Amino acid sequence: MNDALTPMMQQYRRLRASIPADTLLLFRLGDFYELFFEDAKEASVLLNVALTKRNGVPMCGVPYHAAQTYIAKLIKAGRRVAVCDQTSEPQPGKIVSRDITQIISAGTVSDLDLLEAKRANYLGAVYAADGLFGFAYADLTTGEFRLTQLQDRQALLDELARVSPSELLVSDEQKTQFKDIAHALGSDSYAFLPEQAVFTLCEHFKTKSLDGFGCMHMPQAVAAAGAIVHYLKHSLRRKIDHFISLRCDAPGDYVLLDAATQTNLELVKSRNSREASLLAVLDRTVTPMGGRKLRAWILQPLRNLTELERRQQMIADLLQEPDLLASIRTELKSIRDIERAAGRLSQASGNARDLVALKSSLQRIPKLKAELQKLLDRLAFGVDRVREGEKGESLAQRLQHEIQEMPALAEKLAKALVDDPPLALKEGGIFRDGYYTDLDELHQASRDGKNWISHLQEREIAATGIKSLKVRYNSVFGYFIEVTKSNLANVPAHYTRKQTTVGGERFVTPELKEMEAKILGANERARQLEYQLFQKVRDETLRELGSIQQTAAPIATLDVICSLAETARLFRYCHPQLNDSLRLIIKDGRHPVLDQNLVEEKFVPNDTSLDGENLRLAIVTGPNMAGKSTYIRQVALIVLMAQIGSFVPAESAEIGLVDRIFTRVGANDDLARGQSTFMVEMNETSNIVNNATERSLVILDEIGRGTSTFDGLSIAWSVAEFLHDKIKARTLFATHYHELTKLAEERGGVCNFNVAVREWNDQIIFLRKIVPGGADKSYGIQVARLAGLPKEILDRAKEILAHLEKPDGAIEAPAAAKPQRKKKATSAPAKPQLDLL
Ligand SMILES: Nc1ncnc2c1ncn2[C@@H]1O[C@H](COP(=O)(O)OP(=O)(O)OP(=O)(O)O)[C@@H](O)[C@H]1O
Ligand SMILES: [Mg+2]
Known part of the structure; x- marks a missing residue:
């Protein structure tokens, strides 16, 4: 069979075999990238291009100049793409040499069009051993690299939901174990072996051991981290010099938010497409780095009181000095995404525009620091001085220290680069005049030559007497002299004819060709020189990579703090008092999202008062x-906001720090994973009762709804008892089972509240006010009327309700109804439920 293969197909086969089977190979053929065999069948569907056949080989192709768009489509469809380019010039009778120049995957894209500016793009890896799960994740665009170890599968799933990696590596051997996890792709098992991973990481970080990173006791996590480095360096052939450190996440430092809670509270994404997530209403960051950090903070609130108070203090300080808040934000606006610019440069995918972005940002840093200094100076005069002295460095002081100026680099870049260089690196146009003598000389030579040519026309007209003689240029012939037909007789003998056109003829002269060669030579050398200079300047810049990364981080933090302060200013948030108690006291709290988004009515604030003792449920x-x-969601969101250091939408608040926030909210079908509504509900509930502690905050919205009334009520009742008696977590439980209000009579820590409404002429008016005591009615029928249910149905429903509420609970069939209905409807009477319990 091999004998029949053309040399090109042999080349294809060899390259195809060198990359993983599940990676699509784009093979450069002339002006196209072609895909063959199975790749072609699959890609033609994903890309919506025609599938053809040549010599029985299925193939499809995309034009090379539009390749980026097609590659983007394949990546979005969850595929990895290898790009094979021609690495030699075509020569007659010889096959062009080709090689794989790039392998691109969802977790490793650096193309801006595929990235969201305000969202990190993570490549993750998981490894399971001895009942524990190691998880590592890295953002190739910034060099962030972290790992953590998790106790069980659920904790891993929660962490995956938070990080949401675009690509997740699993060891080939463990593929079946993780097959239901989104974006999981098998990867070389060998790279995950703990010893191998330690070796890979030590080699990368040039250390003897991993002790310095504090992850010695996390072999599973280290295995995952090692696999990431191996994959990037060896499978994808990437440069990752910007991965300069590895950070261990200790779950105990953060408020744990399980996957359900992240979605239920609509933290970074709202269920409906409207911009109604917590992130959307809080985000007033002005740099991409700040945007990414705010998102990370929301998904990972803190438990460290001192750090939270530092953040709060800085927000309070900024609110006291609104003019400085405004001016700091203005300065921040001119800081570009230096984190990703540095990331691209260190992967050799960056261009001169990245250097310019870096330069212009570095140039603004002194001004930014000057504004921040003004804040520090003003505070130094204020009453806060004593208090700050006691607590050590304030956040503002810390940021001021951490943001570095790098004036030498800024100046070097400013001197070197033009303000608006092209994207391309090999076309010249990057460097300023006067930056490099050799380059200036080449430019001068080119200019001199062009000058000489531009005067040539005059000289030749004078010499030949041909008034219409023209010196022109095109890309095929270069420079030439054009003479119209009527003047051909006067053409001097040293002109060489090159081409005849409709109107005349085109000539060259030896001196013209010589000058042209000089110009072209100078241009070509200038282009090469510029490329070399670019590489040199890039390398010099990358020597400061560490400082750039260390400056990007505090700038991001400053941006987030200013954004939180701005939101607090605009919506009159209060400074919550945080402590180690179990209290949760909110006066006039508002739902942060509805507070900003309600248009028709004004949001009605409500109080909350749990003390963890006499009132915890x-x-x-x-x-x-x-x-x-x-x-109940508003309470959870206020607590969460407080634990990222933010001010909160309330008049005042005292919040005893929580360790986890649990929610069980609404019907959340997970049919895709084969779970019914009720099953999802019970999974979430069991997660809560198994993991909540006294320090947790639990939000339950109607548990037990997905099953029969009796079963549902019984489950809801016993869960409430368990939470109150055993776990003692602060809990808010919204329910339609009015029977549950009886719990308050038996248990000291349970209290009833209801949302007040007023009835008026069979209509219902919502007051939106939480008041003590239980509700007695659901007003379901009135609400159904608001929804436009036909009168006939409503009237009949009222009739049935009246009967159900009678002691014997019997329903009489209306005249038209069939007798057997009667039996069915009586099967779930309301009253006996109370007797039962
Ligand atoms: N405090 C408030 N101020 C103003 N509007 C509010 C307030 N609380 C709720 N609303 C409005 O009422 C709507 C319904 O509220 P919500 O979904 O909380 O009701 P519910 O009691 O949970 O109802 P159900 O029992 O049907 O689940 C909200 O979408 C919002 O528009
Ligand atoms: Mg509800």
Whole structure:
């Protein structure tokens, strides 16, 4: 069979075999990238291009100049793409040499079009051993590299939901174990072996051991981290010099938010497409780095009181000096994404524009620091001085120290680069005049030559007497002299004819060709020289990579703090008091999202008062649509905001720090994973009762709804008892099971609340106010009327309700109804439920 293969196909086969089977190979053929065999069948569908056949080989292709768009489509479809380019000039009778020049995957793209500016793009890896799960993740665009170890599969899933890697490596041997995890791709098992991983990492970081990173006792996590480095360096052939350190995440430092809670509270993404997530209403960051950090903070709130108070203090200080808040934000606006610029440069995918972005940002840093200094100076005069002295360095001081100026680099770049260089690196146009003598001389030579040519026309007209003689240029012939037909007789003998056109003829002279060669030679050498200079300047810049990364981080933090301060200023948030108690006291709290987004009515604020002792479980009842869900979520969001250091939408708040926030909210089908509504509900509930502690905050929205009334009520009842008696977590429980209000009579820490409504002429008016006591009715029928259910149905429903509420619970069939209905409808009477419990 091999004999029949053309040399090109042999080349294809060899290259195809050198990359993983699940990677699509784009093979450069002339002006196209072609895909063959199975790759072609798959890509033609994904890209919507025609599948053809040549010599029985299925193939499809895309034009090379539009390749980026097609590659982007394949990446978005979750595929990895290898690009094979021609590495020699075509020569007659010889096959062009080709090699794989890039392998691109979702977790490793550096193309800006495929990236979201305000969102990190992570490549992750997991490794399971001895019942523990190691997880590592890296953002190739910035060099962030972290690892953590998790106790069980659920914790891993929660962490994966938070980080949401675009690509996840799993050891080939463990593929089946992780097959249901999104974006999981098998990878060389060998790279995950703990000893191998330690070796890979030590080699990369040029260290003897990993002790300095504090991850000695996390072999699974180290295995995952090692696999990431191996994959990037060896499978994808990437440069990762900008991975300069490895950070261990200790779960105990953060408020754990399980996957369900991240979605239920709509932290970074809202369920409906409207911009209604917590992130969307809080984000007033002005740099991409700040945007990414705010997102990370929201998904990973802190438990460290001192650090939280530092953040709060800085927000408070900025609110006291609104003019400085405004001027610092203005300065921040001119700082570009230096983190990603540095990342691209160190992967050799950066260009001169990245250097210019870096330069212009570095030039603004002194001004930024000057504004921050003004804040520090003003505070130094204020009453805060004593308090700050006690607590050590304030956040503002720390940021001021950490943001570095790098004036030498800024000046070097400013001297070297033009303000608006091209994207291309080999076309010249990058460096300023006067930066490099040799380059100036080449430019001068080129200019002199062009000058000489531009005067040639005059000289030749004078010499030949041909008034219409023209010196022109095109890309095929270069420079030439054009003479019209009527003047051909006067053409001197030393002109060499090159081409006849409709109107005349084109000539060259030896001196013209000589000058042209000089110009072209100078241009070519200038282009080469510029490319070399670019590489040199890039390398010099990268020597400061560490400083650039260390400056990007505090700038991002400053941006987030200013953004939180700005939001607090605009919406009059209060400074919550944080402590180690189990209290949760909020006066006039508002839902941060509805507070900003409600248009028709004004948001009605509500109080919360749990003390962890006499009141730790609040049962919230009330009619449909009254505002129960809104209220309990608002409490969770306020606590979460407080634990990222933010101010909160309330008049005042005292919050005893929480260790985890759990939510069980609404019907959340997971049909894709074969789980029914009820099953999802019970999974979430069991996660809560198994993992919540006294320090947790639990939000339960109608558990037990997905099953029969009896079963549901019984489960809800016993879960509430368990949370109150055993776990003692602060809990808010919204429910339509009014029977649950009885719990308050038996248990000291349970209290009833309801959302007040007023009834008026059979209509219901929502007051949105939380008041003590249980509700007695659900007003479901009135609410159904608001939704436009036909009158006939509503009337009949009222009739049925009236019967159900009678002691014997019997329903009489209306005249038209069939007798057997009667039996069915009586099967779930309301009253006996109370007797049962
Ligand atoms: N405090 C408030 N101020 C103003 N509007 C509110 C307030 N609380 C809720 N709302 C409005 O009422 C709507 C319904 O609230 P919510 O979903 O919380 O009701 P619910 O009591 O949970 O209803 P159900 O029992 O049907 O689940 C919200 O979408 C919001 O528009
Ligand atoms: Mg609700």
